[in-house]
Amino acid sequence: MAAPKFFNISSYSFKPPALPDRDATTLRPDWVLLDTKAYISDLTNGTTATASASNGVPVGVTFWVVDLPTLSHFSVNCEAHSDFAEEPRVICSDKNVVVLCLYWLSTKSARYRVLHDYFVYTARSPKNAAPSLIRLPNPRPRRVFSPLDMGILPTADGEGFVIAVVCPQQMFPGLYYLHTFLSKDWRWNTRSALLEPQSAAGRTNVKNHRTDKVIPLTEEGSLGWVDHWRGIMLCNVLDVDNPNPVVRCIPLPKPMAGNMDIENCPWLYRDVAYIGGRIKFVELEVTEIRPPKNDQRTGGLSDHIPDMLFDSDMELDDDSTCVVEDKAEDTVRWRAVAWVRETSQKCWIKDCEAGIDDIAIDNNAAHSNSLPPLKNLMTAAPTLSMCGEEIVVYLMCKLKMKDDNAWLIAINMTRKTLEDMTLFSAKRTFFFNTTYRPCSLSKHLDMAADNREVGVQIKEEDDSESRTVLVDRLDPRVTEEELRCIFAKSGELGDVQILADQQRASVKFVHMCSAGNAIREFNGFLIGRNHIRVSWKCKTLNKQQTGDAKFSGASSCDHTAEGTFRYPKRSRLEAHLYHLQQLKLLPPPFRSADGG
Template sequence: MEGSFPASSLHPPAVAPATTRCAPWVLLDSRAYFAVCKNATTAEATTSTGHMVKVSFCLSDPPAISHFCVFGPELKHEDFMMEPLVLFSAKDLVLLRLAFTVGPRSTHKDSRLAEYFLYKAGRGKPSLEPIPVTPPGTRNSFHICVLPSDDDDGEFVIADLCMTNPRSDYELHVFSSKTGKWTTKQLRLQASPVVKKEDLPGPSLDKVIALGGGAVGWIDLWRGIISCNVFDKNPVLSFTPVPMLEENERHEGNPRLFRDITCSNGVIKFVELDLRFKKVAVHNIKTRKTTKDLDSVDIIHDSELLFHKDDSCTDPVEYTLVDDGWKLRTCYRHTSWDYWRKGHTVDIDDILADNTDHSMLLPQLWDAKAGKSTLRNLYSAYPTLGIDGGNIVYLMSKVVYNDENAWMIGVDLEKKAVEVLVPVSSERVCLFKPDFLPCTFSKYLDATPR
């Protein structure tokens, strides 16, 4: 740790530069690095502390992970409560959250009080614009979005939905670039009578997505989507449930390890990585030895052959659960439907991984028992859907669970084949705790070095 931050946050990883000047989309690490990095993406603004802050992006072709750096001539990493975050991206806009420890907008006493900045990649040189502070007493979440105007006039709105006490009561905070002001509306979810309180999303949401036409969805990946049209004068909240994981009715753990949801052209797509386990005997607690024990020992003592009253005819066995592969399942729905339609179901054993280039990069793909290259020798998590709603799902995979070296693997569900495989090396992936966001702002940039 350096100060209150891990050392990794001060040392950004090397990335292979994008092969095109304006990549159609990138997979962006949403947490910033504190490092000086100047290139054609660099933009600057003045913070409420009176300091200049600069933001630069280091972009690579997906599924390699791109990142961004935050720095300033007088800013040190100790001036921040936490790493700056990219919260959302739409078209050429990127919404950032910065939380400082000093100044008029100090966040030392209340980490919810943060400053927002809007990065604009289009219309010439990139720019960074501070957003006016939210009203006093506003609950600021980490799941806030920005939507550009459909008129392509440079205007935008920022929207944040925060739950109040009951699960059905919310506050919608909306900032309009046209008025330069925030407004707050009290909303109540009018769910169907068959929807129970336990079915509704909790206060801790997982992500936010644009649903098209001004509609926004705030997502609990275990339970479902709360949505409304943020441009409406009187927004109405609605609830869309998501399929439940069979072995996790209590909705425990981090769902992002196994699930993702995106929306493209009015179609919501859901993916789940369903881990499979099998029971394996690890210890037989019988008291008498048998001839089978000669497979593992050289000596059997007389005392180990005698019958005891507590011996059981059916020797109890202790079991453990071991990994036995996984399935990827997808389903989808149009925003106007009241049902999910089956997409793809692909088992790990049915996925072709016979690309020789991939095998040279990652020899551990070879499974001697199966006599072919497979993904079975890897730990995989964080299924991620692409930006275009296509059939490729990206997985973060490792040979060793707590290794700093990982691989981003793209599986084409239609072809049932590994489409792409690229290395990722960062301390942030050590314990499977990445947090990346598909973004399209890159196609509006000229990211050549200055």
């Protein structure tokens, strides 16, 4: 696939890396390091799933899994790839579900705008005979948050998932917006969350919180929004019935003395993960071989690192930054310290510490001959392993900042050994701006599977009536092609047909949840000269559909004759209010006061 001439998509993104010589199609490791920046390719395997983007263009997503420490990756196949504003990204993942984001460049106005399409990829499982890709409805109104603020958790019953974002309320310190998307309801909700009173000591760390990553605390039903510089904000997102959720802050240790400019690039030196019921935190300190001048060290820890750090002693002074002079040209030194804690504890406990001189390298190992001496490598971007009691951290190493190749080495800090290493292409990496992250989706992926027959069977087994909506009060001048373009924004379309009287249309979707999206998004929408009414076409609605229809303002319907429906009777006041709602002079019942 040829690369388009577009300035912010790397030409190397059209050249996916080759898989190792061994048979990788049978691999199902417990976890991998996944390159979260997509490659653009039309290659497919058993993990491929397709869906329609908001512009109606088909999109295919495929995962390619390899053993650690080699990086796994995913690819996207789309005919409209020239409209990408940048490479698609994996935003968050947990177990067999991944959220991806496609960035489209909109040129409808004088200004260029970047539009987001969010997709949920679900790997095959005993309940899912084939992998699926479904587009999520965009939050309405457009929420002001970065896609990187999104985290995902599976529900307690394992039947669905919850996506959540925490944003501060600017006018009210200590209050937050908790935006959640429930797969069961297939809609976004917004609640107010309050900072836990016991976390008042951490308000200095919280007020300037900037999320670098989101970690799932699956056993506790919580998500943690991590600011590598300040701390972790925890919130129980599975307690969807709680009208007043609470946000709790866990501060992180102050930076070590040798780190430079950590406030701007904390991910170069720090990482946080939740493994085996405990939070693990690692920090990498990189210094030159000559000790820096005394006046060039401000803040941070001393050379002696205590065995325990209490939360009350970790207030961060935002005015203090760590700056050292440039690194020596030939050699560098580094040391790493790992901390652990449970969420209920009030302190961090030092687990282990390892320095560059402590690492034992087996001279007989295959990797020892191809890896330069560690003291000659620039080292950054620690990434914690996802399993095991021992602390294993992956480090990115380069001879020079702008090198096209880099080493990924696995250091066992507990044993102080070099576990493994690999050389990979860093042509899409800006200096040490890593794009890979741990991902456990790999154990649910089967690259050798054949999904063609299974996918057809699933679509045939679905009840077509439950995937079809009726569009009423239609402007006679509207064409089927115009309807298709409009309703494609709600999900992948099947058949679109305007009925004989030109006042109604039948719109069939591939997925039932897409039909629900259409009712919520377009009921009362102005098309041509008329505000349309969108409702379920089915004669009787099941309990879940009835709840969605009631919440969305759509009326249930009874068939009286072909193409004719009788709507429930309303009082004169109810009818007048409903008419104003359809004209959008009043918000429908399912909308919040701000139109969301």
